[in-house]
Amino acid sequence: MPKRLSYQLYSSRNFPPLKDTLAMLAKIGYREVEGFGDVYDKPAAVRRLLDRNGLAMPTGHFSVDMLQNERPTVLDIAKTLGVRHIYAPYLMADMRPKSAAGWKTFGRRLAAIGQWVRSEGFTFGWHNHDFEFVKLPTGETPLDLMFAAAPMVDWECDVAWVARAGANPVTWIKRYAHRITSVHVKDIAPKGQCADEDGWADVGQGTVNWTACFAALKNSRALHYIMEHDNPNNDERFARRSFDSVSKI
Numbered sequence: 699m700p701k702r703l704s705y706q707l708y709s710s711r712n713f714p715p716l717k718d719t720l721a722m723l724a725k726i727g728y729r730e731v732e733g734f735g736d737v738y739d740k741p742a743a744v745r746r747l748l749d750r751n752g753l754a755m756p757t758g759h760f761s762v763d764m765l766q767n768e769r770p771t772v773l774d775i776a777k778t779l780g781v782r783h784i785y786a787p788y789l790m791a792d793m794r795p796k797s798a799a800g801w802k803t804f805g806r807r808l809a810a811i812g813q814w815v816r817s818e819g820f821t822f823g824w825h826n827h828d829f830e831f832v833k834l835p836t837g838e839t840p841l842d843l844m845f846a847a848a849p850m851v852d853w854e855c856d857v858a859w860v861a862r863a864g865a866n867p868v869t870w871i872k873r874y875a876h877r878i879t880s881v882h883v884k885d886i887a888p889k890g891q892c893a894d895e896d897g898w899a900d901v902g903q904g905t906v907n908w909t910a911c912f913a914a915l916k917n918s919r920a921l922h923y924i925m926e927h928d929n930p931n932n933d934e935r936f937a938r939r940s941f942d943s944v945s946k947i
Contacts (some may be wrong), residue, residue, distance in 0.1 A: 703941060704730035704757065706882065706926040707737055710933040717747050719933070724751040726938050726943075732880075732924050733758035733779060734787070741778040748779070755779045757854070757880050757922050759787040759825065765811045773818060783879060783922070784815050785854045787825040794829060801840045801852040804846025812851045823852030823879055831863035831870075845874065852919075856926070857900070857911055858884035867906070871914040878918035883908075883944060884926045896929045900936050902943025912947055 705728050710719040716737060723731065733755050737744055748755060758781040760772055765786060776784060786808065795801045812822035830841040845851065855878050860867040871878065885904030887897050902908065923944065930936040 702706050702730055703728060703803070703920050703944060704732055704922050704924040705937060706732045706924050708732075708734045708759075709734060709925070709927045709930060709936060712929075713933045716744065720747050720751045720753055722934055723937060724753055726941050728753065728937070728941065730754050730922060730923075730924075731757055733734045733775075733781065735759070735761070735914075738775045738779075741775045745780070755781055757781065757783045757785065757924065761784050762786045762789065762811070765815070766807075769814065776815065776820060781820070783821045783852075783854075785823045785852075785880070786811065787866050788827060789829075790830075795840070798834055798836055798838050798843055801834075801838075801843035802847040805844035805851075805897065808844065808851050809848035816850070821852055821879060823877070824848075825854040826856050826860045826884070828863035828947070831860060831865045841870075849861055851877070852879040854880040854882065854924075855920075856882035856884060858882070858886050858904075858906055861886055861906055868910050870915045871911065871918065875914070875918040878915065878920050880922040880924060881915060881918075881920050882926045883940070884928075895927070895931055898927050898929060900927065900930075900943070901925060901940035903939065908938065908944070908947055 705723050706733035715795055731753055765772060795804055808824060815822035833838060855871060857867045860870050873913055885901045885906050886901040887904050892899055910930050925940045927936045
């Protein structure tokens, strides 16, 4: 069992209020959560809720644009909430490069962000989805190009998105184990199931080979294992079943 089980609060965005979500997570046994945009509006109030429930927020997602253009705000949020590891989580489809040169340029953009984030005492990494594993006409893979251009940028590996891209998560975990500092523990439903949940599953109820993934992750730098479901129809069920499943591995 990973030592630090966390929960990406995005999973409960459709089940407000936040105070109830945090109380539910603490009752299940979580001790960490991961932040994202919607929970940053009132960081001092959120910190009080975290403290009240014995929860910490060591990791957080901040958009690339925010990291480039709103540095004081990022720093205030991170320091208030106790975030130590900052991850850029996504790139909108119309902003994604179309060529190898473009992905290298984006990698250098991340490298520049990482430089200032680290100078403030935080770590910085990229959180993947599936598009980073779709090969270009040249046969090159965007993630490889990004990381080659940004050698100091860490990786928050979203295992299920790697698998949804048709790639083998274990292969990629082994390739970049030295970069992995956090992991999104997310599962994919068997074909034809959980259509109302966009094909995602509670962790341990899907098709991802977690035994093999966790074995590979032992050789990584991963500290935080973060449960996530992009569209659960019952967040308490997802949080509990996932916590119980991973606790038994």
